[in-house]
Amino acid sequence: MNTSQPTNDRFSHIPIIDIRSLVAETGDSPITTRQDRDAVAAQIGQACRKTGFFYIVGHGVDERLQQRLEQLSRQFFAQNLETKLEIGMERGGRAWRGYFPVGGELTSGKPDLKEGIYFGAELNEKHPLVQAGVPMHGSNLFPPNIPEFRETVLHYLAAMTQLGHALMTGIALSLGLEESYFCDRYTAHPLILFRIFNYPCTSVPNNGEQQWGVGEHTDYGLLTILKQDDSGGLQVKSNLGWIDAPPVPGSFVCNIGDMLDRLTGGWYRSTPHRVRNLSQSDRLSFPFFFDPNFKAQVRAIELDWVKGIHDDKSERWDRASVHEFRGTYGDYVLSKVSKVFPQLRQAVL
Template identity: 55%
Template sequence: MIQPAPTLPIIDLSLLHQGARDRARVAEQLDSACKQFGFFYLVGHGVTEQSVRSLMSLARQFFATPVEDKLSIHMSKGGRAWRGYFPVGEELTSGRPDGKEGIYFGTELDDSDARVRAGIPLHGRNLFPTTHALREPVLAYIDDLTQLGHRLMSLLATALGLDTEFFRTHYTRDPTILFRIFNYPRRTDGHTGWGVGEHTDYGFITLLKQDDVGGLQVRHADRWLEVPDVAGSFVCNVGDMLERLTRGRYVSALHRVRSSPTRDRLSMALFFDPGFDAVLTPIEDVRPDSDQPHTHVRWDDIDPHAAVGTYGEYLLSKVGRVFPGLRAEAMEHDES
């Protein structure tokens, strides 16, 4: 008999208002979800549905404009900050063009910031279209989800038996924040195809808001699970560096997106990651779960458990494969 597919856990942060015992219970649920799936839904998070819907509406309006207008903020104009718009086919996963377009944002830094003056990649100003009022909603959304990321990492510290401020103290006092808005155009040939192929995320935690089109899938054991939208939720998943720090206790799970033949799909992903200069060595007090097998075979042949150096170095090695042209530009700057 074919067993029904398991469903992702739903973690309710509103329970945290009820006392220490409930915090321990939520932390235990998070620990289980990160061990078993590496994915879960987050509800009761405090981010207003109005702010989410407003930003998604503005994003749809932007993606509906002619491509010539969108190219006015093409990523090539963002310099080493690697911010701005890219059209369908320009971003690669495992060397293959994705079936999505998108805009890259990050922490807003002006030209006087020391990291910007030093020319460190992924640091700088965002590019915003002059024809759409995205700036303030995007920056407010980044702030809201950054705070949510800190709360979530504090809970994960509790789940791991660490001090609640462990991650903020050692890794995320100044987190690397990357925010992407993606549009997956419907397949005009009437068939479904991969908007983005199977991959893992790079850092600590991804906070994803998706519409109701569907198409997101996560690998669990020997099957792919559908991850439909749950009203009022974020889909959250573990990244490579959290798997590394926890010695494989938590799983940076493979996931992918199948495009729809009938509707465009919109998603907004905020990546809450370690500080750029953070050196990530496995946490001594954390042990892998006995039931969780550790595999060194990775989707892109880069094993996070073998990584050395800083998170920034690891991140650049990953992003360089996604946008090889931009990485070449950055390398030329480093050599000059």
């Protein structure tokens, strides 16, 4: 295992990893599958150290399901604002679900040039976490005039949750851990967050000021799995500059978040990224966040080949340390999300 100092500073491209051995059927040869898994895990580990981002192919998520999701999403965003606000986030309450308009979400205190819908695991009012009033748990809001929307989103959530478990198996193996390490401790019942974002087509303002769909940031949790449309616009930060992450047919873009940075003592590092829609049409993206259980205590893994915590606080985009926090993942994510929607925070928390 490579135990040199971790770095994601100098890279010029984002690797593509075929993960079919991680999602292989159980009937495959166990010897071949384990050898293939170890090889894929090594590629994932290198990507987590060098770039924090990687494409995945061979993931097994139904292409027809993805196409249906994209078609229904375009149908939703094509509606007038009044209709979209019928499922506005203020109606979602503590579950933190529903639609927000352009400018309704903030990054580093600045409005993002996007609109979107928030979803999560579908829990009815009788679920113990809902009964207890735990934030970010509850039922989703679906557009009532698009009948297939609910079924499609829930099928997609199930497929992506399964994929998240498979990828965390690969990440565990890449660290020399048992493959069930993360499931046993953090993700048996993960916090599932899914967003559908629409970035409107915009012109360059006369004052020349940059307009970002999403400004520079890192993600909060363990793992993000992103479906992009064909427009492009995602960029990843390197010491060599901002690197484009264009759409690759049949792929998802994966990136690790601040909690995996924290768990590995900085060995795997969350990488800043941003989005700007420069195409001549609206851009859709579908980020799926696979995160620790809301009540989990996220502590550094004891890796004997990692010498202390590598904390890049002084170099990070927000000058904040992901290693100093104490508390549950729920405490952490609520402190972040409440900054993204300050008005909603006042209403529901």
